[in-house]
Amino acid sequence: TIMHLFLLLILQATAAFGQIDPAHCRYALGMEDGRIKDDDITASSQWYETTGPQYARLNREEGDGAWCPEGQLEPSDSQYLQVDLGRLTFLTVVGTQGRYARNSGNEFARAYRLNYSRDGLLWKSWRNRLGNTVMEGNKNAYASVINDLHPPVITRYVRLIPVTKLSTTVCMRVELYGCPWDDGLITYSAPEGQLMMPPGYPIASLNDSTYDGVHERRRLFGGLGQLTDGVIGLDDFLLTRQYHVWPGYDYLGWRNDSLGTQGYVEMEFVFDRQRNFTSMKVHSNNMFARGVKIFSSVTCWFKPRLIAGWEAESVVFKTVLDDRNPSARYVTVPLNRRAAKSLRCRFYFADVWMMFSEISFQSGNTHTHTHTHTSFTFLPKQKNEITSYLSLRGHHTPDPDDPASDPPDDGNTPILIGCLVTIILLLVIIIFLILWCQYVCKVLEKVRRKRVLLRFSVRVLVLVLSYRTMTTLTSFRGTQSPANADPHYERVFLLDPQYQNPAVLRNKLPELSQSAEASACGGGYAEPDVTQCTPHQCFHSNAPHYAETDIVRLQGVTGSNMYAVPALTVDSLTRKDISAAEFPRQQLIFREKLGEGQFGEVHLCEAEGLPEFLGEGSPLPDRDGHSVLVAVKQLRADATSQARNDFLKEIKIMSRLNDPNIIRLLCVCVSSDPLCMVTEYMENGDLNMFLSQREIESTLTHANNIPSVSLSDLLHMSVQISSGMKYLASLNFVHRDLATRNCLLDRRLTIKIADFGMSRNLYSSDYYRIQGRAVLPIRWMAWESILLGKFTTASDVWAFGVTLWEIFTLCKEQPYSLLSDEQVIENTGEFFRNQGRQIFLYAPPLCPPSLFELMMRCWSRDIPNRPSFEGLYQALRPHVNQ
Known part of the structure; x- marks a missing residue:
C-alpha cells in the first residue's frame, strides 16, 4: 500500500543519509580559493621566497608560480609540501600542476607520494587498494592531473612528496578535494578478519585490507580502514564494488568458533573529543543461506576520557533477526545520548559468521547538547552545499572542533524543519511518480509495461523492487545453490584465453544454429531462404554488414578505433588519393601523449599557424596566428608494411568525413616518415570527463560556483551526437566504439564524435581484452556484435542508447557497474535466448520517461525494431527548445 511504501521510504532515507558517499564527497577544500590560509601551508624547504609553499595553489600564479623545494630533487630525497586542513576531513581526490608562470616555467613532478596524519604527530603512507604508494603526476607544466584516492583517507594533515628517478628540479601546485568528517572517529580496534572457504564457492578473504593502524597478535590497533571508507558491501558478500579485488573484499568478517567460546566480537572506538552519542549504525551482511547473519545483540560501554576507566552502566540492544530477507542492511543501535570519548562494543553472533562493511556514529557536542547528526542527516554533498550557502548569506558557520563556536539548539531548529519539509515534499513527489x-503503464502494451515499469521504478524507488531485482541478479550471477539452479541455464559465455574468433564462441552455443542466426538477423540479402543467412550475411535494412575480412581492423595501428566501411584497395593508394594538405611537421609542438597502439601513437600537439595554413573554410576558429590544439596520429618507425597500408587507408577514410559533429582530418605529414595525420581536438576534452566533473544545475550550484550543466544542455548534447551518427550512417560508415569518451567538446558545448578512447589509458577499464584480438568495448556493444562479430549501424544505435544513459547519469558510473566483464558477456547470451532474463540498464533519475523509452528501443533484441539514426535525431530534436 501507499502507507507501507511511505514508511519504507522513511526508513531508507534515514539509513542513506547516515553514511558518507565518496562519489559525491569531492569538493575543493580551499587551496585555489584561499580558504586554506598561507599559515596552514608549509614545506620542508623552498628554493626562493617567491617559490614558497604559500604559492602552491592550483590554477594560481602568484609569486613565481608554484612551490619549488630547494635545489635539485634526488631520487633519495623526501622533500614535502604540507597542508593543514584545519579539521578532520574525508579526503577523496588530489589535483596537481607544475610551474607554468605565464609561460616562463617548465618544472613539474612526474610522480608523488601522499602521507597523512590525523594528529600531526603520527604520519601514515597512503597506498592504493593494490598496495602501490606512488601516484602518477604531471606531464607538462600547465595541465592539471586529478587522482582519485582509492581508498579515500580520513585526515587533517596532508603531505605531498614528489618522487623522481633522475636528479631534476620539480615544482608543484595543489588542490585537495573531499568533505568534513563529522563522525569524529579517529581509530577503531578489532580482531583481524578471517578467510571463509565455503564448499562450491570462491574463497572469501574478509580482512581489513586498507587498515592504516597496527596489526599485532591477530588484532587491529590505532587506525581506520574499510569500515569507514564509505563503500557499502553488496547483499552477496562474494561480489565487490571495486574492480580487480578478491571475493569478500568489501567486508570485515569473523567466524564464531575461531574466537574461542566467548561468542562475540569486541571492538573499541576512539573519537576526537567527548561527544553525546545518540546512535551507532552498523552495515551488516545477512546471507543466512551461507551461515551469515546480523549480530543478535550488542553491549556497549563508555569512557568519558581516555585515561578514565570504563563506566559500569552499559547500553544493551537486541536485534530482530530476519530469516526471510537475505539483503545486507544497516542496523541502528540507540546509544541514549551517553557522553564519551571512547566506546567498547561487543557484538554477539547469531550464526556461524558475522560480517560488517561500514560503521558510523551519530552524536552531539557535550558542551551545548546539540546534535551533529540527526535521523535526517544530510549527505556530505548536501551538507557542504548548505554550509557554503549559509556562509555566502553572512550566517555564522560553527567549527565542530571549537566548542565555543557551537550555536545553541535554537540555531539548528530552522535547518531541521527545512530538512523535514524537504523530505516530506520528496516523498509526495515520489508517490505521485x-x-x-x-497510469502510463496501463496504456502501454503488456511487454512494454513490464520493461518500462521495472526499469523506471527500480531507480526512482530503490526499495519498491529491490528485493525482486536483487533476486534476479543473484540467480543470474550463479549465486543460487546447484539444487535450485535452472537446468536450462548454463554459464557458457566465459571468454577463456583460447578464444580467438566468434566461431569458437558459436561452437559453445548449441542453440546458435543457422536457423537461430537467421531469425536473429531479421532479414538477409534479397535471398529467398533466410535460413541460409550466416552471421556475416545478416544486415539491417538501412545498414549493410560487410564480411569481417573486408572491414578495416577494429583497432587501428595507433590504438584508436577504426570505422567499418566497404573494403578499400590499398595497393593503388598514393599521395594523389589523399585530399588533405601537407603541413610542415616542424610546426607541430608535442604537449602530451594521449595513447598508443601496436604500431602508432596519438599525441596532443600545438599546431602553429594552422588556421592560416588551412585558409578560408577552415573548421578552426581564427586564433590571430596563435597555435591551436590538435590530435596527431603518428605511425612508428618499426611499423610493418601492412600497418603502413592500414594507416593510409585510415587517412582516406577520415578525408571523406565532413560534418560539424564529426572530428575532421585537417592535414597530413606524409611526404616523409614518420607518417602523421592531424585531426581536430577540442580544448574542453572528452564528454565523459566533462560531465563527471559537473552536477545538474540548481540554485545551490549557482550559489557555490559548482560546475554544472542543465537538462537542456544534456538534451542538446544528445541531439548533436545523433546528428553526427546520422551523417556516418548516410555514408554506410559504422563507428563501432560510440561512447562519451569518444565525444569531444568545445567551449560552446559543440560536440564532435572522435575515436581516441580505445587508445587512452584513462579508459582502459572500459575495454575487455581478448588474447589474439583487439580490445572490445563490451559494455557498449550490441549482443550480436559480441556473439556474432556483427557490426552494423544498428549496433551503433545500441551503443548510442548506452551513450545517452551515460549522459543522463553525468558519467558518474560505468554501464552495468554491478556486473563483471564476464557477466556482461553472459548477459548478451540472455539477449540471444530472449527468455526475459536479460538485464537492462536502469532509468537514470535525470532522464525523462519518454527518453528512457527511446533508449530501450535502441536496446531491442530484434535488430529491425531498433530506430534509425534519422529517426533518433527527429525524436530528440524537439526536446532541445522545450
Whole structure:
C-alpha cells in the first residue's frame, strides 16, 4: 500500500543519509580559493621566497608560480609540501600542476607520494587498494592531473612528496578535494578478519585490507580502514564494488568458533573529543543461506576520557533477526545520548559468521547538547552545499572542533524543519511518480509495461523492487545453490584465453544454429531462404554488414578505433588519393601523449599557424596566428608494411568525413616518415570527463560556483551526437566504439564524435581484452556484435542508447557497474535466448520517461525494431527548445 511504501521510504532515507558517499564527497577544500590560509601551508624547504609553499595553489600564479623545494630533487630525497586542513576531513581526490608562470616555467613532478596524519604527530603512507604508494603526476607544466584516492583517507594533515628517478628540479601546485568528517572517529580496534572457504564457492578473504593502524597478535590497533571508507558491501558478500579485488573484499568478517567460546566480537572506538552519542549504525551482511547473519545483540560501554576507566552502566540492544530477507542492511543501535570519548562494543553472533562493511556514529557536542547528526542527516554533498550557502548569506558557520563556536539548539531548529519539509515534499513527489507510472503503464502494451515499469521504478524507488531485482541478479550471477539452479541455464559465455574468433564462441552455443542466426538477423540479402543467412550475411535494412575480412581492423595501428566501411584497395593508394594538405611537421609542438597502439601513437600537439595554413573554410576558429590544439596520429618507425597500408587507408577514410559533429582530418605529414595525420581536438576534452566533473544545475550550484550543466544542455548534447551518427550512417560508415569518451567538446558545448578512447589509458577499464584480438568495448556493444562479430549501424544505435544513459547519469558510473566483464558477456547470451532474463540498464533519475523509452528501443533484441539514426535525431530534436 501507499502507507507501507511511505514508511519504507522513511526508513531508507534515514539509513542513506547516515553514511558518507565518496562519489559525491569531492569538493575543493580551499587551496585555489584561499580558504586554506598561507599559515596552514608549509614545506620542508623552498628554493626562493617567491617559490614558497604559500604559492602552491592550483590554477594560481602568484609569486613565481608554484612551490619549488630547494635545489635539485634526488631520487633519495623526501622533500614535502604540507597542508593543514584545519579539521578532520574525508579526503577523496588530489589535483596537481607544475610551474607554468605565464609561460616562463617548465618544472613539474612526474610522480608523488601522499602521507597523512590525523594528529600531526603520527604520519601514515597512503597506498592504493593494490598496495602501490606512488601516484602518477604531471606531464607538462600547465595541465592539471586529478587522482582519485582509492581508498579515500580520513585526515587533517596532508603531505605531498614528489618522487623522481633522475636528479631534476620539480615544482608543484595543489588542490585537495573531499568533505568534513563529522563522525569524529579517529581509530577503531578489532580482531583481524578471517578467510571463509565455503564448499562450491570462491574463497572469501574478509580482512581489513586498507587498515592504516597496527596489526599485532591477530588484532587491529590505532587506525581506520574499510569500515569507514564509505563503500557499502553488496547483499552477496562474494561480489565487490571495486574492480580487480578478491571475493569478500568489501567486508570485515569473523567466524564464531575461531574466537574461542566467548561468542562475540569486541571492538573499541576512539573519537576526537567527548561527544553525546545518540546512535551507532552498523552495515551488516545477512546471507543466512551461507551461515551469515546480523549480530543478535550488542553491549556497549563508555569512557568519558581516555585515561578514565570504563563506566559500569552499559547500553544493551537486541536485534530482530530476519530469516526471510537475505539483503545486507544497516542496523541502528540507540546509544541514549551517553557522553564519551571512547566506546567498547561487543557484538554477539547469531550464526556461524558475522560480517560488517561500514560503521558510523551519530552524536552531539557535550558542551551545548546539540546534535551533529540527526535521523535526517544530510549527505556530505548536501551538507557542504548548505554550509557554503549559509556562509555566502553572512550566517555564522560553527567549527565542530571549537566548542565555543557551537550555536545553541535554537540555531539548528530552522535547518531541521527545512530538512523535514524537504523530505516530506520528496516523498509526495515520489508517490505521485508511482501513481503516474502505473497510469502510463496501463496504456502501454503488456511487454512494454513490464520493461518500462521495472526499469523506471527500480531507480526512482530503490526499495519498491529491490528485493525482486536483487533476486534476479543473484540467480543470474550463479549465486543460487546447484539444487535450485535452472537446468536450462548454463554459464557458457566465459571468454577463456583460447578464444580467438566468434566461431569458437558459436561452437559453445548449441542453440546458435543457422536457423537461430537467421531469425536473429531479421532479414538477409534479397535471398529467398533466410535460413541460409550466416552471421556475416545478416544486415539491417538501412545498414549493410560487410564480411569481417573486408572491414578495416577494429583497432587501428595507433590504438584508436577504426570505422567499418566497404573494403578499400590499398595497393593503388598514393599521395594523389589523399585530399588533405601537407603541413610542415616542424610546426607541430608535442604537449602530451594521449595513447598508443601496436604500431602508432596519438599525441596532443600545438599546431602553429594552422588556421592560416588551412585558409578560408577552415573548421578552426581564427586564433590571430596563435597555435591551436590538435590530435596527431603518428605511425612508428618499426611499423610493418601492412600497418603502413592500414594507416593510409585510415587517412582516406577520415578525408571523406565532413560534418560539424564529426572530428575532421585537417592535414597530413606524409611526404616523409614518420607518417602523421592531424585531426581536430577540442580544448574542453572528452564528454565523459566533462560531465563527471559537473552536477545538474540548481540554485545551490549557482550559489557555490559548482560546475554544472542543465537538462537542456544534456538534451542538446544528445541531439548533436545523433546528428553526427546520422551523417556516418548516410555514408554506410559504422563507428563501432560510440561512447562519451569518444565525444569531444568545445567551449560552446559543440560536440564532435572522435575515436581516441580505445587508445587512452584513462579508459582502459572500459575495454575487455581478448588474447589474439583487439580490445572490445563490451559494455557498449550490441549482443550480436559480441556473439556474432556483427557490426552494423544498428549496433551503433545500441551503443548510442548506452551513450545517452551515460549522459543522463553525468558519467558518474560505468554501464552495468554491478556486473563483471564476464557477466556482461553472459548477459548478451540472455539477449540471444530472449527468455526475459536479460538485464537492462536502469532509468537514470535525470532522464525523462519518454527518453528512457527511446533508449530501450535502441536496446531491442530484434535488430529491425531498433530506430534509425534519422529517426533518433527527429525524436530528440524537439526536446532541445522545450
